[in-house]
Every structure is written in C-alpha cells, then in structure tokens.
Amino acid sequence: MASRRTTDSSSSPFIPSARFLAWTLVAGTLLLAGAVHDEQPPQPSAGQALSPLPGASVHRTAAPAGPTVLPLPLPPAEPLWLRIPAINVNAPVTKLHLDSSGALEPPPADDPNRAGWYSEGTAPGSAGTAVTAGHVDLPTGNAGVFYELGALTKGNTIEIDRADRRTAVFTVDALEVYDKQRFPSEKVYGISERAELRVITCGGGYAKHTGYQGNLVVYATLTAVR
Numbered sequence: 001m002a003s004r005r006t007t008d009s010s011s012s013p014f015i016p017s018a019r020f021l022a023w024t025l026v027a028g029t030l031l032l033a034g035a036v037h038d039e040q041p042p043q044p045s046a047g048q049a050l051s052p053l054p055g056a057s058v059h060r061t062a063a064p065a066g067p068t069v070l071p072l073p074l075p076p077a078e079p080l081w082l083r084i085p086a087i088n089v090n091a092p093v094t095k096l097h098l099d100s101s102g103a104l105e106p107p108p109a110d111d112p113n114r115a116g117w118y119s120e121g122t123a124p125g126s127a128g129t130a131v132t133a134g135h136v137d138l139p140t141g142n143a144g145v146f147y148e149l150g151a152l153t154k155g156n157t158i159e160i161d162r163a164d165r166r167t168a169v170f171t172v173d174a175l176e177v178y179d180k181q182r183f184p185s186e187k188v189y190g191i192s193e194r195a196e197l198r199v200i201t202c203g204g205g206y207a208k209h210t211g212y213q214g215n216l217v218v219y220a221t222l223t224a225v226r
Contacts, residue, residue: 176216
C-alpha cells in the first residue's frame with residue numbers, strides 16, 4: 001500500500017494534489033464497484049475526447065465548449081446539490097476526505113444517488129480544478145449516481161448549487177476514459193486559472209474479479225452563474 005503523500009508545494013490552497021488523487025484512482029480504492037449484472041454503462045465515443053489546442057500546455061488541453069466569454073470565478077463555497085439534466089442526475093453532494101492511508105474515501109455505498117466532492121480541494125465555481133466523484137454501480141447490481149455519465153456529450157451542462165445560494169453552471173468540454181495504470185494526473189488535476197470541474201467515475205473494460213479497468217473523466221468549464 002502506498003504511504004500517505006503530501007500536497008504538491010506548487011498547488012494553491014484550493015487545488016487538490018495531482019499525485020495524491022492519481023494514486024488513489026490507480027490503486028482502485030475510489031469508486032470501487034463489483035457489478036453483478038451483465039449490462040455495461042455507456043462509454044463515450046472518440047468524438048467526445050479532448051481536442052488539443054496548438055501550443056497548449058498539459059493543463060490547457062481544450063477550449064471551452066460553451067460561451068467564449070466566461071464568468072469570473074466565484075469565492076469558495078460548499079457545493080450542496082449536483083444536477084446533470086441530460087442524464088437525469090439530481091443528487092445531493094457529500095464531502096469526501098482522505099482516509100488514514102491517504103486515499104480518498106468514496107461516497108457512501110448505502111446511498112447510490114449521492115455525489116462526492118473532494119472538500120480539501122477547489123470549491124466548484126472557484127478558480128482551479130474542482131473534483132467530484134460518484135459510483136457507477138454497486139456490488140448489489142444497483143446503478144450508481146453516475147451510471148449514465150458516459151452518455152454525456154460536449155456542450156451538455158452540469159449545475160451545482162452552492163451554500164452561498166449561487167448555482168455554478170458548467171459546460172462539458174470533453175469526456176475521456178483512462179486506464180487506471182496510466183492515469184494522466186497532471187492532465188486531469190492540473191492547476192487552472194479558470195473555474196473548472198472534473199466529474200469522475202469508474203469506466204473502461206470490466207472484469208468480474210478485478211472490477212473496472214479504468215476511470216471515466218468529464219472535463220467541464222464554468223460558463224454561467226445564477
């Protein structure tokens with residue numbers, strides 16, 4: 001088991017440690033699922049992947065799919081509710097913390113309709129890369145909150161109600177699936193001056209004895225505030 005790791009010194013107080021979270025995903029301790037059904041959740045097509053920009057760094061890999069003029073990032077505030085209208089997600093948000101081994105705890109398995117937010121990281125809507133996560137399915141065979149996540153397409157919206165009574169609206173820029181053993185931590189968790197969101201669940205191929213082989217990552221950018 002990997003030892004507890006510390007936050008990158010180059011990160012701001014509201015940016016999660018890329019190495020930290022990447023290890024959690026690679027180790028398979030986040031969003032662990034042992035589905036008993038044969039049906040597989042939807043997976044994104046190649047057309048939903050990131051479109052690299054000429055000269056872009058690893059952190060700036062795609063232009064926002066929404067408006068070209070983006071709202072200013074919001075001050076930090078706790079997220080309370082997450083909605084994805086295109087796939088009928090309407091879920092409360094719970095805080096996720098690190099356990100004693102340094103791994104990110106998954107959302108409660110007894111409530112599949114609950115999303116999680118890495119609460120030591122960026123608040124959704126604030127400058128930086130906010131991280132949300134949820135189960136794709138459960139060992140009981142029940143679908144998780146993000147079972148349909150792979151059906152999203154560029155331009156779909158994700159709405160997050162915050163404790164400051166504002167709603168941060170994000171537009172999906174891309175969806176990609178990564179093998180757990182080759183998870184691109186810098187690309188997924190890299191520092192951003194914009195307000196960005198990552199929504200993560202299990203994905204890729206599935207094996208009965210080892211579970212899902214990868215992680216599905218949704219990239220989104222703040223495009224409106226209500």
